[in-house]
Amino acid sequence: MSPWKWLEEGYTVIRTTCGSGSNTCYSTCGMLLYLKDGRLIKVEGDETFPLNQGRLCVKALALPQLVYHPDRILHPAKRIGERGEGKWQIISWEEAIEIIAERLREIMEKYGPEAIATFSGGGRGLTTYLSYFTWSLGSPNWATHLDLCLGPKIMANLLTTGNGTEPWIDFAHQFPDRYKNPRWRRPSCVIVWGANPIVSNFSYQGCWIVDLMKMGTKLIVIDPRLTWLASKAEYWLQIRPGTDGALALGMLNIIVNEGLYDREFVEKWTNAPFLVRMDNNKLLREKDITGKGENFVVYDEISKDYVTWDIYELRYSKLNVKPALEGTFKVRLADGTLCECKTVWQVFKDRLKDYIPERVSEITGIPAEKIIGATRFFANNRPGGAWIGVSVDQTTNGVETARAIILLVILTGNWDVPGGWTSEKKPCIFSPEWGLDVSKLVISFDMVWGYENLPPEQRPKAIGLDDLPLLKMWSWFGAGFPLPPSFIWKAIVSGKPYQIKALLLFGGGIPLIACADSNLVYQALKKVDFLVVADLFPSPVTELADIVIPSASIVERDLLRSWYYPLTYQTKALEVSSNAKWDLEILLELGKRLKPERWPWRNIKEFFDWCLKPIGITWDQLKEKGYIYPPYEYEKYKKGWERFDGKPGFPTPSGKVEIWSILRERVGLDPLPHYEEPFESPISTPHLLKEYPLILTIGGRLWGFFHSEGRQIPWLRELHPDPIAEINPETAKKFGIKDGDWIFIETRRGKFKMRAKLSLGIRPDVVRVEHNWWYPERLGRGDPLFTGVLEPTANFCVSSEHLGRELASPCMRAMLCKIYKAES
């Protein structure tokens, strides 16, 4: 038998990968499926797979229980009663596809394709394909959870380094021989910033951090709560939720003022020496002085003159330039007036004066000496990096917070060096001379794909674009992006700017539970004319649908995987029911009916063969090989491998790391990172403290559940039977609450009910609750809003009115609340 399938002690063993779907996280762990008579009996870790090296988390171990769960949706069904009434008629696949295709066709003809919106939740490996599907229909309205997860830090990295991925610590994950690779170096210090990967991605980043710790890496953990990692850290900074941006800027203040930065890198590879006009707060351009040219200007300390930085050639206009890093200059403009200018570095230093350790201590609640100590420790223990958790993304100021964290890591000399941060997913690192040219892959998992199919006249119709200037600019550049879902829900409810008629929910994640403002989402789902939901299990969202279609689990589908490293596969190991289909198969069938010219493939295998063709391999050959690692090189920016033109530098408008973001300047946003207090907090709304004296932070992860998924699985529910709200014993005493009591947590927007857990490790002013809870066991009794299904759902308290400027991210991590004991 081939290496991906063999017989062993009466079992058929299938080698595949876990991740991206049906209660599994986005990571890629190698796993072995043990089958008897075609039935999945057990799951084990694959010791030969470099990323997890045999380790697996409980979510994967419980897959047999998920696959054979009696509640699985196995047949397409159409609603025959009122929404939420629970009256269904089983229909065939043929009928389901026909009904959906017919209705979508009708809507496209009558209202235009933009009246169709799609949403992919947790992903299920579908993000790439749903973007292609939606845009191929001619609708710009494809939304994902990117506003809550990864989006802000990806945007921050894109603005700062031009790299459109989240930055990763060098875990040697880019090498098949991992830690044994001779070029790899162990990070000396890692900041775990608002994350707990031990729980959220156990057998992946969680184990990797422990691997590093065992080898000697030191940790700094930033968390309002004492996690296991925090207990092992050199520094645990117990932060007030939502103030991470102030802390990052405070650390930058220390790094800059104490000279702890990498001066050579800052001078040569960042836009720190560029001059900024003080009269209009914009970078000085060549045209300001000479009347033409977009090039930037520096002051040369050797010639004592102004010199331009050519943005096309990526070099100064003359040789032997030593640009001034600091200072104020009087520059004569083309109209003869004198204009005061400062270097970016000088303006940055001035900005950082607002974040002296004492003030940051007042904001964050962390003692100033700890902030200073941790910063010096990080800067003096190179190489290193930061693992940035989604708690940074889930605030309205997330992009700016992530930009400040990115800068503090980069300015201390950790960008793309062994043991620092890796720079990934850039096509140039896959150059042909280094082996298999994976850059030629037609698509890469979880990248958007197919924006060119969206007609130019449809692009400006994307809902919310006028409120999101950075995304609007991306659209002008011809780049596709997912829309933040809050705007879609609002458009459905208000009918503005136009009415969305059909909504297709694919790819896991229950928006009613996971998105901001559950009340708003509920209203939208009740109102939309035509609602299609594809899922594995009944949920409060399937209860409201017009058509429900059964999705396949990760062991019932074929999937090409290229999420970071390596390029690999996930294979269909068993048929649970001929009636469950993978979401991509459903999109393929719909696509063939609605836009056949865009969906020429007969089946999924043919499609994957087409994707892999440019790199000279077939789907079957990839399965034989198991995985492919493209070669990796460090310091790609020095070698011209970061940019498409092959010039040394970064793929940003200036070719440099942009401390001063030129794209932000262009759309009128603050070009330098800054801190904003959460919209509701002891500092921004002190008048609310009397009624709502505590800070609510939503988002606690659990070993067994991936966001809203997995609550039906017996082993996993046994680990987490009840939703937990963690509070300090001192606080509990004040409010008459005992360990194990059921309590209400109430904000100005709503309330929910959880079980209290007393914990000495949490700040006394904070209530930390687990996220995305609901009760599947209460489904089927009527409208899910009124039958207790959503009783523990915290997102009723999340505002959809206060959203971030870049990606409309809501604030989930810091709001004001009160707690009280529930009667029963």
Ligand code: SF4
């Ligand atoms: S960490 Fe767990 S859920 Fe995520 S891919 Fe690995 S085994 Fe699967």
